[in-house]
Each structure stands twice: as C-alpha cells, then as structure tokens.
Amino acid sequence: MRGVSTPAPSSPRPLAATAPRGGGGLHRFANPGRFLRLTDRLLPWLWALAVAVTGAGAAWALFFSPPDWQQGETVRIMYVHVPMAWLAMGGYAGLAVASLMSLIWRHPLADVAARELSPVGAMVTALCLATGSLWGRPMWGTWWAWDARMTSVLVLFFLWVGHAALVRAFDEEERGARAGAILALIGAINLPVIKWSVDWFNTLHQSASVTRISAPGMHVDMLYPLLVCALGFTLLFAALVLARVRAAVMEKRLRQMQLAQARRQEGAA
C-alpha cells in the first residue's frame, strides 16, 4: 500500500496514518484521527436533522396528504416504498464508487465504508421489497409477481447480502475487501436493468412517475411529502452508514493498539 504505514504482514491493513497519494482530497479522511474528529462534530447534527425531517415527512404523508382516488389510503405505503427503492439503488451506486476507489487508490476508508454500507443497503432493499409486497396485495391481488422490476430488485437484495457476506468471509480483511469490490462492480450492471426494466419489458409494476424526464406524473399534494420523506430517509441512511463507519474505524484502531501492546509485552518478555 503506497505511502501508508504498515506494522506487520500478519496484522490487518491499518487505516492510514499519513495520506496515500492520488484520489484527490478524499485521502484527507484516510487519517483516522481526522475522520473521528470530523464525525464526532457532524454526527449529532446529522441524526437530529434526519429524525426531524423524517418525522415531519411521516406526519405529512400519514395525516395531511390526501388519499388517492384509486388506491385509497394504501397510497401512504408509497412514501416509504419509493424512498427505499431510491436508497437501495443510490446506495449501491455509492458502493460501486467506494469499490472503485478501493481497487484503484487502495483508499483504506473506502474498504471500511463498503463493508459497513452493505448491511444497511440490504436492509433498505428488504424494506423496499416488503413494502412493495404490502402494497401489491390490496392493489394487484398478489403479494409477489416474477416481473422484471421486482425480480431485478430481488437480485439487488441478493447482491447486497452477498457483498456483506463475502467481505466478512476472509481471514485477511484486504482479500475480502478486494473480492467484495469486484462483486460490487459486476453487480452494478443490475442498476440500469432495474431502472429501465419497466420500459424494456411488459411488467406488472408501473413505469416511473416521479423521475420522468417530461414532468412528474403526480399531484404536488403527494409529490412534496414524498420528496420530504425521501430526504429524511436519505439523511437517516447517511447517518447510519457514517455511525457504522465511525464504529468500525474505532474497532480497527483498537485492534492495532492491542496488537502493538501484545508486541511490546512480547519484546519485554
């Protein structure tokens, strides 16, 4: 690893004490002390903002937005389902970027971020599938259909779970991170398939209504609470991932210190 202090071949790859070259300004955060100081200040504000925006969005969606003329009250599931779908795909794009940074620049924080991102990504994708199913039963008369959109999102769920399992399957963390990065990049092919599955195939799932290029096919009374919910859940997702990365950085630091202490004791003996 270029420009990074390496204690011993048998130890886990350390977070950089000095920033490696390349990769732009992001390498500033490869310093664990700087990252911990920054997140210590940022995280409480991020959590507070996330809870406030999600709470406001939930109240708006559940009590102040109108029922749909066709779907009735069931439309309120959309305010969870759609943000989860966006986060599942956007989060996976983030995983692919982190994997690319890990493979090209060997950014140590990118490995940690990818490792901590996948369980959260798996959770939001599972929520997307579960809420879609809960919406589908009263609206379509079925919990599930093997149409292109639902099947490709199920594949995305398996990719998230597969990544989470793969990076933890190796004794050597670096090998796990590399295998996970390759899986994440190959799996990114699924993202355009999910996005355009409703256009390429004849699906039970409806086509895009918010992200249409022409104009959103949704009344503002529903669009605005949906956007507030999406912002709230995105902030929650970011806070959760950042908190997990922060905990992982501290755990890694702890392992390094325990290893150094054991070496000192071994040397003294």
Added chain:
Amino acid sequence: MTQHWWHVAISWALAAAGFGIMAWLAASRHAAAKRRLALFGPRERRQG
C-alpha cells in the same frame, strides 16, 4: 382499522424497526469501542 390502513401501518412500522435496530446496533458498537479505547489512555478517550 381497514385492511388498507393495516398495510400502511405495517409498512411504516417495518421501516421504523429496521432503522431503529440498525441505529441501536451502531450505537452499541460505538459505545463498546469507545469504552475499550479509553483503557489505552486520555488521547484515545478524546478521539472516541
């Protein structure tokens, strides 16, 4: 409560439970790491 509202309530409850459990797990990991790091001295305690 109608079936529609039941499905709505379960959806929102699942989302709240999912994010809540994940946040609790992250907080537990953070607290455990902070506690163990503090054993190594004041500098580590400050950074945790």
